[in-house]
Amino acid sequence: MGNHIFLKVLGVSVIALAVALWLPGGQPPEEYKNLPWQVEVSSDGYSTVFGITLGKSTLGEVEQLLQEQPHINLFATDDGDRVVEAYFNTVNISGFKAKMVATLGFNEEQLQKLYDQGERISTLAMGKRKVTLSGADLAKARNTMVVALTYLPRTNLDESTVTKRFGEPAEKIMEADKKTEHWLYPDIGLDVVMSAEEREVLQYVAPNDFERLRKPLEKMNPATTGQPSP
Template identity: 30%
Template structure:
């Protein structure tokens, strides 16, 4: 898929390729290169709450079965809702690591190159959960395959039949949004993030000085580069609070142990 450039894939890592996708993200985010971006500044005070910016990264609302952020319900929304939210800015592909066994199903993910979240801009990756058999069949029908991310992953575009939400058995109709990953364009420090998201329930420090701020009540984990990782950027991940342990905390512990 031409829209999913190699540079774009490299910027977001390949953690979606694993059953629990944070494990690779924890390691890769500190390795990703970055351009020089402006500092994330606060907007001027507003006179009335009604005119306050909406859809900001820290405006996360827990729900009975997930969490609401960026106009989507993580843990509940499907591909049709994501397409309605982002329109042509949402690009979809099946992603598979080079060297992966043929019998392993590729991951289904979406990518928004530039998301305007209130007064904050950044890149957004969406992870979808779909039956393995459906993803394998979709991979077989893919009309185009490309190698991206420095030769580390293979991108497979989706056939029209797999994107047909009118077909109850299609890939698109059965996909469930299970995770979001937002990389702000601005450089952020831990103090700024805590001021916005609140005090985390837990901090986990990696071997390279990177810090994970964990917010299980809202399903948020924020990876903050260490002082010696100036080329890296913050990565904010969102999952349903009820899936926080399996999708974020456990993979994080495994990645820390591996380091």
Template identity: 35%
Template sequence: MKNALLLTVLLALLVLMFQALYPATPTGSAGHAVSPPWQIEKLPDGHTRVFGLVPGVSTLAEAREHLGPDLNIAVIATPDETGTLEAFHDSFSTGFVTGKLILTMEADEASIAAMKQRSPKSDYMESSTRKYRLAAADMEAAQGLPIRAIGFIPSTHLDAATVEQRFGRPTERLKSGEDSEHLLYPDQGLDIAINAKGRELLQYVAPKAFAPLRELLIRNQ
């Protein structure tokens, strides 16, 4: 009896050790593997892949197939702007990090303005920002649009030391006010905004689209 109990305990310990050494790969709601935010795959054609998606190439339909149908899709806008077409997941899990996932779709201002006009309903989000739900025809048309940028807001705070440990030393740092700075990784198409008093933002774009993003960050310094 004692030998059987001891064997059971040893087997349980071995299982725990195996799980610690070889953790299961996290999956999206559609069952596909979702890599952590610091695993950025460089593709032969110059693009990158993160979370299983390729900025500038993957479409909204492909994102929903890979991550599941739980993505909310809407035009997000303040009163003084046209806004952006976004797909977002408020509780996204990747690796051992959870947070909010935001996919910004490639759509021109005229198309976005028309989507807002045809929206059957809008809701307030934060402050005066509104979320315009899409009409059925616009929802169907949006499926073929490519993803311009992928944003990830982790639920846990990331300081500069943690970022460098996971992503490596940035190519450049840009200050943005007293409490914020941007860590730039142009070869990976990645901008990490560090905020001492708020949430961090990881923004992924196609490497060839990084120069315009950097120029925008410099203008907003």
């Protein structure tokens, strides 16, 4: 899910600085902007992170901001779930190299049309399919707003680092496998996926759309849903 920090051509000193931004004792210089913990929430319930306003910024605007062209596909499951995602393989924001996935805000009717008009369908594992969009639909995707971001840092995060940067979560939900725990921050629209075996994942939505993150967790482990953070 991630490896290390970029800018190695600048030497160990710059790498150490980048690492310090994540470490509990490190403080980012004022000129560093769009860091993962710098989430701005507006009075109308939208949030901005990495310079992207979730629910308002289009994929085309995100592409310009990140200076990378993503791989855009529709994913479908046997259960009828469908989503269009734009995958950015390498983004570099304020010295941090990471992967990022943008979820696009198509409604169910639009998703059905995209599925029907797809150029190619590939079968993936566990009843999942990947649909290659047509050229016209790719253009539509770039004019569609981004409603969620998944950020996969190359720097491994421990619990103390997450607490230092985001504070104590409002709620923790453990998945059924007992290896993955979700730290929920509804006030800023964040789910930090903590894992004992994998690198951590940060999932962002607008706070007024937080159920987009929380609802799937009810299916994973209903027994823990609703339990506040200790």
